[in-house]
Amino acid sequence: MARAEHVDSAALARLIGGWRAEDVPLPHALADALHELIAGNVLVEGAALPPQRALAAALGVSRSTVAEAYAELAARGRLTSRQGSGSRVRRGRGARASAGGDHVVEGRLASFGRARRLVELDLSSGALPALSLVRDAVSAVDLRELDVYLADDGYYAAGLPRLRTVVAEQYSTQGLPTEPDQILVTSGSQQAVWLCASSLVAPGDEVLVEEPGYRGAIEAFRTAGARLTGVPVREDGLDLDHLDRVAHRAALLYCQPAAHNPTGISLPAAGRERLSGIAGRHGVLTIEDRSCADLVLDDRGVRPPLPEPANPGLVIRIGTASKLLWGGLRVGWIRAERPVITRLTQAKAALDLAAPVIDQMVTAELLTRADLARRERTRRLRAHLADAAAVLAGLRPEWRWTPPHGGTALWVDTGTDAVALAGRAREKGVLVTAGPAFSPANAQRSRLRLPFWRPVDQFAQAVELLG
Numbered sequence: 001m002a003r004a005e006h007v008d009s010a011a012l013a014r015l016i017g018g019w020r021a022e023d024v025p026l027p028h029a030l031a032d033a034l035h036e037l038i039a040g041n042v043l044v045e046g047a048a049l050p051p052q053r054a055l056a057a058a059l060g061v062s063r064s065t066v067a068e069a070y071a072e073l074a075a076r077g078r079l080t081s082r083q084g085s086g087s088r089v090r091r092g093r094g095a096r097a098s099a100g101g102d103h104v105v106e107g108r109l110a111s112f113g114r115a116r117r118l119v120e121l122d123l124s125s126g127a128l129p130a131l132s133l134v135r136d137a138v139s140a141v142d143l144r145e146l147d148v149y150l151a152d153d154g155y156y157a158a159g160l161p162r163l164r165t166v167v168a169e170q171y172s173t174q175g176l177p178t179e180p181d182q183i184l185v186t187s188g189s190q191q192a193v194w195l196c197a198s199s200l201v202a203p204g205d206e207v208l209v210e211e212p213g214y215r216g217a218i219e220a221f222r223t224a225g226a227r228l229t230g231v232p233v234r235e236d237g238l239d240l241d242h243l244d245r246v247a248h249r250a251a252l253l254y255c256q257p258a259a260h261n262p263t264g265i266s267l268p269a270a271g272r273e274r275l276s277g278i279a280g281r282h283g284v285l286t287i288e289d290r291s292c293a294d295l296v297l298d299d300r301g302v303r304p305p306l307p308e309p310a311n312p313g314l315v316i317r318i319g320t321a322s323k324l325l326w327g328g329l330r331v332g333w334i335r336a337e338r339p340v341i342t343r344l345t346q347a348k349a350a351l352d353l354a355a356p357v358i359d360q361m362v363t364a365e366l367l368t369r370a371d372l373a374r375r376e377r378t379r380r381l382r383a384h385l386a387d388a389a390a391v392l393a394g395l396r397p398e399w400r401w402t403p404p405h406g407g408t409a410l411w412v413d414t415g416t417d418a419v420a421l422a423g424r425a426r427e428k429g430v431l432v433t434a435g436p437a438f439s440p441a442n443a444q445r446s447r448l449r450l451p452f453w454r455p456v457d458q459f460a461q462a463v464e465l466l467g
């Protein structure tokens with residue numbers, strides 16, 4: 001394979017292996033992975049990479065992801081592209097030792113623990129470490145309950161009954177009466193988003209997403225073949241006048257009114273009421289992603305689910321244990337009307353049969369103490385937010401940002417080209433994500449998403465290096 005002139009797409013996909021890196025835009029992560037193979041001489045000088053479409057299919061990504069990755073490699077001087085003969089590897093002299101570009105490769109290696117650590121400060125992810133409650137719950141798993149499941153085959157396609165009950169109770173307590181059979185347990189809310197995208201959207205459908213918005217959702221709907229239209233998110237949340245103008249022509253709306261990633265904005269109660277009214281009036285299927293809802297920074301508590309429009313079933317809710325408890329549990333869920341749950345359960349079963357039982361047991365136990373966990377998260381995040389605000393006021397008074405109502409990050413307007421800023425920071429060992437990663441239109445170039453939950457000295461160092 002290494003010496004092959006033409007590199008086969010399936011073989012290359014196998015070689016690349018687990019190339020996705022959390023919170024690194026897909027094209028960038030793919031470019032890093034290919035760069036690594038070139039630097040290691042696995043892909044030799046002159047080897048022809050597969051056509052974009054073939055590699056995209058083999059990796060399960062959109063063609064534009066591969067096109068952007070190839071373009072990035074060309075910009076790094078590791079690929080030449082010629083009309084008719086495709087893209088060929090260019091190792092160049094000293095490819096392995098060169099300072100600037102190969103930082104990226106080594107950075108990725110560092111994140112896999114395979115090489116010396118060059119990424120000093122990774123602020124590319126807003127995901128939080130676990131609460132200590134999680135460790136306690138793991139060590140206190142009820143073995144008698146486990147025995148019951150062990151005597152069974154362990155495949156609960158829609159989720160462990162106890163977890164479905166606890167999640168349903170949470171929705172009911174928050175004002176949305178819910179029965180356990182209206183809940184499907186998924187592998188994180190990421191899988192929930194992908195299941196909705198692949199099962200509820202047909203190629204060519206117009207899907208409304210937030211601008212800026214959650215990049216995992218943008219990628220999921222794009223991969224499903226949707227035509228994406230961005231609805232602006234302003235300082236007070238989703239632009240509802242804009243939504244009202246475009247909703248009639250859309251097949252689906254994906255939004256996060258409770259707490260929005262990446263801006264941290266919560267739509268006020270009147271706005272949530274109006275949003276639901278617009279969805280109902282235009283009959284647009286709406287996905288309310290409540291993944292960040294538990295991470296509340298202000299005094300107004302967890303925002304309740306969107307009110308149900310007159311036509312029940314029009315709003316599908318997505319949730320997760322990742323933010324409140326720990327992403328490593330990989331437990332999320334979908335709340336919908338029964339026929340939709342049945343359909344999505346079939347789609348999930350086709351993918352991975354069912355979610356892991358022990359993780360669900362731990363999550364069910366912990367969700368009975370969700371209020372305690374929320375208070376703990378809020379207390380810590382507020383302290384970090386205050387520290388981060390002080391750092392920015394001191395080091396970057398020219399950067400603009402709106403205090404978030406929830407979440408783990410600041411959506412900062414640098415007033416300059418933040419993509420270039422993030423690129424230069426990368427070379428100094430600081431990973432941050434610039435605005436276009438969160439934009440369906442590749443816009444938001446002056447923005448950076450800055451997670452603020454790390455120790456203040458790390459945050460300050462990163463901000464300094466971003467200068």
Ligand SMILES: Cc1ncc(COP(=O)(O)O)c(C=O)c1O
Nearest residue numbers: 188189190214261291320322332
């Ligand atoms: C809005 C939103 N939805 C979904 C997810 C996926 O999270 P998980 O799969 O860990 O539940 C995230 C993670 O950052 C998110 O911010």
